Amino acid sequence: xxxxxxxxxxxxxxAASQMTGCLSxxxxxxxxxxxxxxPGAASEVSGATKPNGSEELPPKEAAVAxxxxxxxxxxxxxxxxxxxxxxxxxxxxxxxxxxSRYLAVLYDQQGNDTRAAAEYxxxxxxxxHDADLLNDFGYYHYxxxxxxxxxxxxxxxxxxxxxxxxxxxxxxLALGEQGRYQESFDAFSKVVGPAAAHSNVGVIxxxxxxxxxxxxxxxxxxxxxxxxxxxxxxxxxxxxPPTETEIQTAGRLE
Numbered sequence: 001x002x003x004x005x006x007x008x009x010x011x012x013x014x015a016a017s018q019m020t021g022c023l024s025x026x027x028x029x030x031x032x033x034x035x036x037x038x039p040g041a042a043s044e045v046s047g048a049t050k051p052n053g054s055e056e057l058p059p060k061e062a063a064v065a066x067x068x069x070x071x072x073x074x075x076x077x078x079x080x081x082x083x084x085x086x087x088x089x090x091x092x093x094x095x096x097x098x099x100s101r102y103l104a105v106l107y108d109q110q111g112n113d114t115r116a117a118a119e120y121x122x123x124x125x126x127x128x129h130d131a132d133l134l135n136d137f138g139y140y141h142y143x144x145x146x147x148x149x150x151x152x153x154x155x156x157x158x159x160x161x162x163x164x165x166x167x168x169x170x171x172x173l174a175l176g177e178q179g180r181y182q183e184s185f186d187a188f189s190k191v192v193g194p195a196a197a198h199s200n201v202g203v204i205x206x207x208x209x210x211x212x213x214x215x216x217x218x219x220x221x222x223x224x225x226x227x228x229x230x231x232x233x234x235x236x237x238x239x240x241p242p243t244e245t246e247i248q249t250a251g252r253l254e
Contacts, residue, residue, distance in 0.1 A: 063093035070102065079106050097126045101133055108140055116140060131161035135170060142174055150174040165191040172197070176204035181213075195225035202231060 057065060070085035083106050090099045104119035120137045127133055138153030151174040157167040168190045176184035181201050188197035202217030218231035 059092040063089040063096050066092065067096070067098060067102075074102070074106065079109055082106055083110070097123075100126065101130075101136070104140070105136065108143070113144065129160050131157040131164050131167065134160065135164060135167040138167070138174070139170055142170060142177075145177075147174050147177045151178070172200060173204070176201060179208070181205065193225075195221045195228055196230075198224065199228060199231040199234075202234060206234060 066085045066089035070082040070089065073079075073082040073085065083103060086099050086103050086106070089096055100119045100123035104116050104123060107113075107119055108116035117140070120133075120140060123133055124130070124137065134153050134157035138150045138157060141147075141153060142150035151171060154167045154171040154174060157164050158171065161167070168187050169192070172184045172187035175181075175187055181204070184204065185194075185197045185201050188200045192200070198217045198221035202214045202221065205211075205214035205217060215235065218235045221228055221231040222235075
């Protein structure tokens with residue numbers, strides 16, 4: 001376990017909640033000091049907060065510390081605290097390119113659509129050819145049922161990275177939601193093969209109340225690959241249209 005991971009969560013949360021910045025421990029130790037959780041142990045400085053007996057980190061290094069700890073907080077479900085530290089990192093180093101992409105995802109998870117979209121656009125201004133980022137922005141639009149904008153960003157992601165499997169699957173979902181089922185099948189087929197592609201289109205058709213066509217797609221999937229569990233399960237429950245979660249799961253890459 002790294003020094004950063006071994007730092008107590010209390011210290012991380014304190015730094016985040018008080019917006020005091022990222023702590024620098026003594027040389028060779030973790031970025032955060034447990035001593036910071038003690039009242040009066042930390043003091044505000046221009047770059048990073050420094051505990052007694054430690055050296056102040058320059059702003060750019062402090063930003064790196066904040067980002068590393070924010071990622072840890074995000075991974076452990078502490079989204080509000082992670083947001084504060086990512087924002088602090090940007091204050092310390094306005095040229096830091098990673099921050100907007102992480103904030104976009106976090107704000108989206110928090111239901112702050114306006115901030116999420118703004119952060120995605122900032123991130124794309126800095127990295128306009130980033131296929132993963134384009135795919136993420138596409139999925140933001142997909143999640144908000146803006147199928148056209150979702151398709152636009154998925155296609156841009158694929159243009160940058162033609163073998164981007166997740167973008168192809170997401171494009172299949174966005175096309176299917178627009179009723180462009182053959183194009184949806186073609187996109188799915190690029191990465192999951194024809195049998196799974198038929199099954200995925202079947203899930204979308206079932207969600208659109210097109211039961212006969214969904215039934216046909218599921219049966220085609222089973223003719224090509226009889227051991228596929230998904231189409232068999234849906235054929236047994238076609239009287240109950242799939243939920244949105246099931247539609248998204250249909251395109252999952254194993």
